[in-house]
Amino acid sequence: MAYLQLVVNGIVLGALYACLAVGFSLVWGVLNVINVLHGSLVILGGYLTFFAWRGFGIHPALALPAVALLLFGIGYLIQYLFINPIVTAPVLTTLTLTFGLDLILYNFMTVYYTATPRRVILDFGTVELGSIIMPVDRLFAMGLALLMTGILYAVLRGSRIGRAIVAVRMDRDAAALMGIRVDRIYAITFAIGALMAGTAGVIFAVVYPITTNLTSTFLGKAFVICVIGGLGSVQGALVGGIVLGIVESLAGQLVGPQHALTVGFALMLALLVVKPGGLTGIRGYE
Amino acid sequence: MTSRWAYGLFAIAVLGLLSTPLWGGNYVVRIAITIAMFSALSLSWNFIGGFTGYPSFATAAFFGLGCYAGALSQRAGIPMVVAWLIATLVAGAFAAALGAILLRLRGGYFAIGSIGIVEVIRLIISSWGSLTGGGDGLNVPFLTGGPDVVARTFLIAMAVIMLIVFAATVAIDRSRLGFGLRCIEQNEDAADMVGINTTAYKIAAFTLSALFCGTVGAAYASWAGYIDPTESFSILMSIKVVVMCLLGGAGTVFGPVVGAAAYSLLEEFFWANFLDYNRAILGAVIVILIYFLPGGLLQMRSRGLLARLRPSSQSKAPA
Numbered sequence: 001m002a003y004l005q006l007v008v009n010g011i012v013l014g015a016l017y018a019c020l021a022v023g024f025s026l027v028w029g030v031l032n033v034i035n036v037l038h039g040s041l042v043i044l045g046g047y048l049t050f051f052a053w054r055g056f057g058i059h060p061a062l063a064l065p066a067v068a069l070l071l072f073g074i075g076y077l078i079q080y081l082f083i084n085p086i087v088t089a090p091v092l093t094t095l096t097l098t099f100g101l102d103l104i105l106y107n108f109m110t111v112y113y114t115a116t117p118r119r120v121i122l123d124f125g126t127v128e129l130g131s132i133i134m135p136v137d138r139l140f141a142m143g144l145a146l147l148m149t150g151i152l153y154a155v156l157r158g159s160r161i162g163r164a165i166v167a168v169r170m171d172r173d174a175a176a177l178m179g180i181r182v183d184r185i186y187a188i189t190f191a192i193g194a195l196m197a198g199t200a201g202v203i204f205a206v207v208y209p210i211t212t213n214l215t216s217t218f219l220g221k222a223f224v225i226c227v228i229g230g231l232g233s234v235q236g237a238l239v240g241g242i243v244l245g246i247v248e249s250l251a252g253q254l255v256g257p258q259h260a261l262t263v264g265f266a267l268m269l270a271l272l273v274v275k276p277g278g279l280t281g282i283r284g285y286e
Numbered sequence: 287m288t289s290r291w292a293y294g295l296f297a298i299a300v301l302g303l304l305s306t307p308l309w310g311g312n313y314v315v316r317i318a319i320t321i322a323m324f325s326a327l328s329l330s331w332n333f334i335g336g337f338t339g340y341p342s343f344a345t346a347a348f349f350g351l352g353c354y355a356g357a358l359s360q361r362a363g364i365p366m367v368v369a370w371l372i373a374t375l376v377a378g379a380f381a382a383a384l385g386a387i388l389l390r391l392r393g394g395y396f397a398i399g400s401i402g403i404v405e406v407i408r409l410i411i412s413s414w415g416s417l418t419g420g421g422d423g424l425n426v427p428f429l430t431g432g433p434d435v436v437a438r439t440f441l442i443a444m445a446v447i448m449l450i451v452f453a454a455t456v457a458i459d460r461s462r463l464g465f466g467l468r469c470i471e472q473n474e475d476a477a478d479m480v481g482i483n484t485t486a487y488k489i490a491a492f493t494l495s496a497l498f499c500g501t502v503g504a505a506y507a508s509w510a511g512y513i514d515p516t517e518s519f520s521i522l523m524s525i526k527v528v529v530m531c532l533l534g535g536a537g538t539v540f541g542p543v544v545g546a547a548a549y550s551l552l553e554e555f556f557w558a559n560f561l562d563y564n565r566a567i568l569g570a571v572i573v574i575l576i577y578f579l580p581g582g583l584l585q586m587r588s589r590g591l592l593a594r595l596r597p598s599s600q601s602k603a604p605a
Contacts, residue, residue, distance in 0.1 A: 028394060034394050034397060082573070086576065089580075090339070090341070091393045092397070092532075093580075095341065096528065096529060096576060097573060097576045099525055099569075099572065100572025100576065101569060103566060103568055103572070104565075104570060104573075106565060107566035107569065108566060110565075111562055111563070220401075223398050223402070226398075227395075259409070259413060261405075261409065262413070266406055268398075268402050269399060269402050269406060272388075272391060272395060272399045273387050273388075273390070
């Protein structure tokens with residue numbers, strides 16, 4: 001029965017991972033930009049939540065919309081000012097540029113917040129279902145993560161803007177001919193990516209201690225999830241996130257927690273070679 | 287600048303590096319060693335990233351493998367220079383085997399795959415404690431003779447490695463292989479159509495990009511006297527090497543050297559003067575580089591710099 005507990009832990013973690021990776025995946029799929037800033041935006045969201053809770057006693061669930069809106073604005077500005085001028089450049093150029101921007105953001109966060117791990121503590125107790133024990137704050141985090149990912153899915157499926165984003169992802173030139181303003185869609189997509197990163201930050205701050213040292217870990221997980229699940233779709237991020245969550249949870253038990261991430265990366269490399277479209281099989285764009 | 291002048295200037299610069307022990311203290315010599323080391327790494331990356339146009343971030347993997355292959359050989363009692371040769375072969379063989387798999391990917395997938403390689407090897411090395419000492423790292427036997435002799439020895443060693451990579455770059459730049467790699471960079475499918483064996487060429491470029499990283503890694507391990515997984519396999523280092531090459535001019539013969547020297551000096555200056563904000567300044571340098579020097583320092587032109595910043599001029603270009 002211990003394995004059942006591990007799988008459940010993995011699924012709860014996986015929902016958080018899906019929320020973490022879906023914005024990164026969307027930006028990569030639509031803009032063909034590997035956004036190295038993503039990890040730092042997650043931490044920024046986490047810090048804003050922590051200081052809102054610590055300083056003003058604002059509950060994370062209330063802080064979430066504000067943080068999300070703020071990061072949407074920041075993302076829109078970053079894309080419009082910095083990335084749009086070179087968005088058609090090769091992957092190497094845009095990756096290097098976002099890396100440069102990441103160094104700047106990371107540096108200022110480390111100086112102003114210091115690297116001390118911080119966590120919002122909401123003690124809700126635990127629930128037990130048969131032999132499975134689960135802290136309620138984790139379930140709360142999982143609920144928020146699934147809610148936000150679901151909203152993103154609904155927006156992409158149902159709204160005019162969402163349909164335009166999907167159209168640009170499929171064929172940017174054809175989308176432009178249909179009257180879609182591609183540069184504006186790019187900015188909005190990047191802004192949504194930042195919004196989801198901030199959301200993931202809010203959610204992680206409730207469950208895990210947040211520190212700037214985690215930015216590259218979060219970024220690495222986003223890589224792995226994107227490749228496992230398939231690029232640029234919400235379903236892909238959800239599948240990739242849950243698979244990585246379960247794999248890390250089981251690997252942590254079977255071969256030791258220090259190897260959990262190795263197994264994730266090894267799985268990613270294997271899938272890159274065997275099935276570059278990811279488990280959901282939706283083909284990526286180069 | 288005619289190429290004879292360029293080679294002359296390069297020779298003067300190398301002599302300048304080698305002469306640092308005569309007029310500077312150990313601090314200056316250390317900077318000279320760093321410049322020679324990163325020049326060699328940047329020239330190596332240029333084979334795959336510059337000539338061939340594949341965004342590889344695996345430099346740190348090859349460097350780290352070289353560190354460990356060299357250190358373990360030396361600890362087994364093998365003489366230092368032989369250990370460096372072993373490290374060179376280990377890195378090269380690893381890249382040749384890996385290239386056959388990884389080079390099937392293109393663009394962002396290749397970039398992510400190469401980052402994944404660095405992470406996986408780092409994690410394997412740090413968990414294989416019985417062989418590699420795990421997270422505690424490894425001590426490497428020190429050279430005897432005091433700090434001055436050690437610094438001079440490694441300055442000459444790194445400069446020689448750099449000159450070997452440079453000579454290889456010049457030779458490949460003028461060869462059939464170099465021509466084929468440039469074709470792949472421009473359009474791989476077209477290169478394949480006109481009869482270039484793209485798979486073999488790409489593997490050759492990837493192996494070349496790894497060989498000398500292995501040598502540099504082993505030499506670094508002997509110089510530093512201590513290695514650990516976190517420092518040997520750092521993604522930041524891969525990215526630094528890429529930025530150096532872009533700064534000087536990717537795909538050119540002299541660009542990687544110019545970029546490595548300029549970047550190392552800038553970094554040293556920022557560390558010394560702006561301790562808290564050195565990363566942010568580094569980031570700003572990268573951002574400025576991407577906008578204002580897209581062809582690198584060697585292709586600097588004042589014309590058209592501001593035109594690049596207008597979003598409309600480029601975002602409408604076909605993908």
